[in-house]
Amino acid sequence: MIPVSKPLLDETEIENVIEVLKSGMLASGEWVNNFENAFADYTGTKYAVTTASGTTALDIALKALDIKSGDEVIVPDFTFISTANAVLFQNARPVFADVDEETFIIDPGDVIEKISSRTKAIIGVHLFGHPFDVKAIQEICEDYNLFLVEDCAQAHGAEYKGQKVGSFGTVGCFSFYATKNITTGEGGMVTTNDKEVEEKLSLIINHGQSQKYLHTSLGYNYRMTNIQAAIGIAQLSKLEYFNERRINNAEYLNKGLNASLKMPYKEKDVKHVYHQYVVKIDEDFPMNRDEFMGYLSDNGIGSAVHYSLPVHRQPLYQELDYEVGQCPNATRLSEIVLSLPVHPALTEDDLRYICEVTNKVS
Numbered sequence: 001m002i003p004v005s006k007p008l009l010d011e012t013e014i015e016n017v018i019e020v021l022k023s024g025m026l027a028s029g030e031w032v033n034n035f036e037n038a039f040a041d042y043t044g045t046k047y048a049v050t051t052a053s054g055t056t057a058l059d060i061a062l063k064a065l066d067i068k069s070g071d072e073v074i075v076p077d078f079t080f081i082s083t084a085n086a087v088l089f090q091n092a093r094p095v096f097a098d099v100d101e102e103t104f105i106i107d108p109g110d111v112i113e114k115i116s117s118r119t120k121a122i123i124g125v126h127l128f129g130h131p132f133d134v135k136a137i138q139e140i141c142e143d144y145n146l147f148l149v150e151d152c153a154q155a156h157g158a159e160y161k162g163q164k165v166g167s168f169g170t171v172g173c174f175s176f177y178a179t180k181n182i183t184t185g186e187g188g189m190v191t192t193n194d195k196e197v198e199e200k201l202s203l204i205i206n207h208g209q210s211q212k213y214l215h216t217s218l219g220y221n222y223r224m225t226n227i228q229a230a231i232g233i234a235q236l237s238k239l240e241y242f243n244e245r246r247i248n249n250a251e252y253l254n255k256g257l258n259a260s261l262k263m264p265y266k267e268k269d270v271k272h273v274y275h276q277y278v279v280k281i282d283e284d285f286p287m288n289r290d291e292f293m294g295y296l297s298d299n300g301i302g303s304a305v306h307y308s309l310p311v312h313r314q315p316l317y318q319e320l321d322y323e324v325g326q327c328p329n330a331t332r333l334s335e336i337v338l339s340l341p342v343h344p345a346l347t348e349d350d351l352r353y354i355c356e357v358t359n360k361v362s
């Protein structure tokens with residue numbers, strides 16, 4: 001079976017982890033500090049703070065920005081649920097903005113429609129590895145005095161006008177889950193240029209501890225371990241190579257697939273890092289999405305649906321009385337998107353085979 005995603009690990013990760021194990025320093029320590037410094041350098045930000053997951057990265061970012069009960073935060077309706085849940089964690093209200101039908105990313109026009117006197121921040125998601133329209137969203141944030149939070153969970157190394165994502169907002173939030181462009185198994189990172197925010201983040205992940213056993217604020221244990229950081233350092237050194245492979249694989253599929261699928265769209269001034277290669281299966285295609293997934297699976301090709309519901313339609317949000325159908329593009333996309341394998345472990349034979357099998361359908 002060609003899996004829809006697969007981490008690429010080699011001796012570098014293994015040797016780093018062995019070194020940590022031999023040192024006996026398993027919890028947060030020097031490896032974590034080194035990973036933070038290397039990640040800040042890579043994204044071109046002053047600071048980076050590790051954490052336990054992409055979800056906790058978003059959570060601590062909003063806490064550091066003092067988002068609280070009564071506040072609203074605008075989030076795209078088409079994303080992984082963590083983006084919106086991070087707002088609920090603060091007892092604040094996520095307000096959903098629709099996305100662009102072609103790029104799948106947050107629609108600045110709809111963002112403006114959703115702003116109220118309670119709005120404190122916008123979380124833009126660089127979905128599937130395609131940067132959102134940073135300039136437009138930054139301008140809205142300046143005009144309405146809002147924080148910009150970048151959800152970079154799917155976009156390590158992606159660029160907008162030649163600058164790396166994670167360096168535009170007050171904070172950038174990354175995930176290192178196993179399927180991401182780089183992984184630590186589970187893990188997360190927040191990037192920022194703001195010293196005060198960095199200090200708050202560091203306190204929140206570690207029990208609000210300003211000195212040994214002196215706790216000045218409410219905090220959590222959201223720390224990363226040296227074992228994870230050792231994997232992360234090895235992965236980071238290969239991120240550019242991984243992304244080049246993803247981009248080449250996507251280009252191969254763009255050229256090789258002649259079926260009546262709608263290929264992923266890319267804006268001119270961005271570096272898309274293809275966390276997912278997402279096609280649209282609409283009425284022009286001879287099979288419906290379920291039939292096509294079954295057909296691919298029967299032929300040994302994995303695929304996945306990201307995401308089968310817009311966030312506002314999730315049972316959790318229906319319990320909270322979000323109006324059904326409020327973001328029509330997100331709703332429509334959830335019915336027609338399908339992710340095909342694009343990960344860096346694919347061989348040319350795999351890519352050729354994916355095209356051959358798919359092209360037989362049309």
Ligand SMILES: Cc1ncc(COP(=O)(O)O)c(C=O)c1O
Pocket residue numbers: 053054055056079080082083125151153154175176177186187188
């Ligand atoms: C857009 C987005 N935001 C946040 C997250 C949360 O990351 P994690 O799974 O590491 O908690 C993910 C993970 O899938 C994601 O895709």
